Amino acid sequence: MTAPTVDVHAHVLLPEVDRLVADRPGHAAARALDARRNGPDALAVSGAMVRERLGPLTDVAQRLAAMDRAGVDVQLVSPSPSHYHYWADRDLARAVCETANTATAKHCAHAPERLRGLGLVPLQHPDLAVRALDHAVGEGLAGVEIGSHAPGRELSDPAYEPFWELAAETGAIVFLHPFGCTLDERLDRWYLSNSVGQPVENAVALSHLIFSGVLDRHPRLRVVAAHGGGYLPTHLGRADHAWRVRPDARGCAHQPSHYARRLWFDSLVHDPHVLRELVRVAGADRVLLGSDFPFDMGAADPVAALRAADLPEPDFHAVRGGNAAALLTPEETR
Structure with missing residues (x-):
C-alpha cells in the first residue's frame, strides 16, 4: 500500500493566544524588537x-481544501512561531503553552485522520518545559515546536536536560523552527531577516545540540529541523574539520556530520540541488x-518541489510520506 503524502511543516494561527498576551507587560517591547x-x-x-x-490558517475546511x-x-x-512569546513571565508562559496546546488539539480534532498537531513549551523557563511537554502529549499532540533559543539560553543549556530526557523517553517529536534572528538590524532590509536569518538560526541551534x-x-x-536544517547540512565539512583539529570543538563523541543521520529535516530548501545534497548528507530516511x-x-506545491530533485523513486516516496508516517506512528505499534 502506498504511504500517504505527509507535510510535516504546516502552521495554525491561534486567536486564543493572541488575546491572552494582548496588553500584557513585555508584549510591546517584544513587538518593537520584532519590528x-x-x-x-x-x-x-x-x-x-x-x-x-x-x-487556511484558522479554518479547517479551507485547510483541507488546500491540502487536497x-x-x-x-x-x-x-x-x-509568532505564538512563542519567550518574553512572558512564568504564569503567562504556562497559560500561553497550555492554551496553544489545547487550541491546536481542538483544531486537529476536526479531521483527526488528516491532521496531527504539535504544541509549545516555554523555553525561557526550562523547569516549566517538562510540564508543558507533558500537557501537549496529554492533549494527544505528537510533540512540540520550539524556537532556536530563548533569551539568554541556547539549546545546549544544561537546564534543558530534563526536557530532552522526557522528549526522548516519550518519543515526542521536537520540531525546531526559528523565529527571529539575533543578527537584528543587520538583516532589516530586503527580508534578509527571513531569507538569511532563519537558515542562520537553524544552523546555530543544531550546532548547539x-x-x-x-x-x-x-x-x-526525535528532532525535526525546519528549512532543511538551514546552512548546517551543506557546510558540515567545516564543522568536521574543527572537531578534528581543535580540542575545544570536541564536545560531542563523533564528528558533527555523524549527527546528520540522527536528526530529521524537512524538504523546504527551495532548490532541487540543495535537496539532493541534504538527502545525501542525512540519508533518504531522514528527510520529510x-x-x-x-x-x-x-512551497505551494511541495510534492512538485520534491519531484524536481529527481531522486530515485524509493527515496522520493520515502520523503513524500513514508518517513513521516513512520515517525508519527507510536513506537509501541511500529
Missing part, C-alpha cells in the same frame, strides 16, 4: 500576506516533506 529585526517594509508586506491567509489541491493527505500542524553532546546523551531524541503552509515563504 527592528524585520524593518518596516517587511512588516508591511507580512501583515498583508497573513491577512490574506487567515482562512496540493495532493497532501496528512499535515503535522504546529502553531505559528550536536557539539554539546545532547544527541549523545539522548540517542532516542515540508511546505511551511500557508505562508509565502513556503
Whole structure:
C-alpha cells in the first residue's frame, strides 16, 4: 500500500493566544524588537500576506481544501512561531503553552485522520518545559515546536536536560523552527531577516545540540529541523574539520556530520540541488516533506518541489510520506 503524502511543516494561527498576551507587560517591547529585526517594509508586506491567509490558517475546511489541491493527505500542524512569546513571565508562559496546546488539539480534532498537531513549551523557563511537554502529549499532540533559543539560553543549556530526557523517553517529536534572528538590524532590509536569518538560526541551534553532546546523551531524541536544517547540512565539512583539529570543538563523541543521520529535516530548501545534497548528507530516511503552509515563504506545491530533485523513486516516496508516517506512528505499534 502506498504511504500517504505527509507535510510535516504546516502552521495554525491561534486567536486564543493572541488575546491572552494582548496588553500584557513585555508584549510591546517584544513587538518593537520584532519590528527592528524585520524593518518596516517587511512588516508591511507580512501583515498583508497573513491577512490574506487567515482562512487556511484558522479554518479547517479551507485547510483541507488546500491540502487536497496540493495532493497532501496528512499535515503535522504546529502553531505559528509568532505564538512563542519567550518574553512572558512564568504564569503567562504556562497559560500561553497550555492554551496553544489545547487550541491546536481542538483544531486537529476536526479531521483527526488528516491532521496531527504539535504544541509549545516555554523555553525561557526550562523547569516549566517538562510540564508543558507533558500537557501537549496529554492533549494527544505528537510533540512540540520550539524556537532556536530563548533569551539568554541556547539549546545546549544544561537546564534543558530534563526536557530532552522526557522528549526522548516519550518519543515526542521536537520540531525546531526559528523565529527571529539575533543578527537584528543587520538583516532589516530586503527580508534578509527571513531569507538569511532563519537558515542562520537553524544552523546555530543544531550546532548547539550536536557539539554539546545532547544527541549523545539522548540517542532516542526525535528532532525535526525546519528549512532543511538551514546552512548546517551543506557546510558540515567545516564543522568536521574543527572537531578534528581543535580540542575545544570536541564536545560531542563523533564528528558533527555523524549527527546528520540522527536528526530529521524537512524538504523546504527551495532548490532541487540543495535537496539532493541534504538527502545525501542525512540519508533518504531522514528527510520529510515540508511546505511551511500557508505562508509565502513556503512551497505551494511541495510534492512538485520534491519531484524536481529527481531522486530515485524509493527515496522520493520515502520523503513524500513514508518517513513521516513512520515517525508519527507510536513506537509501541511500529
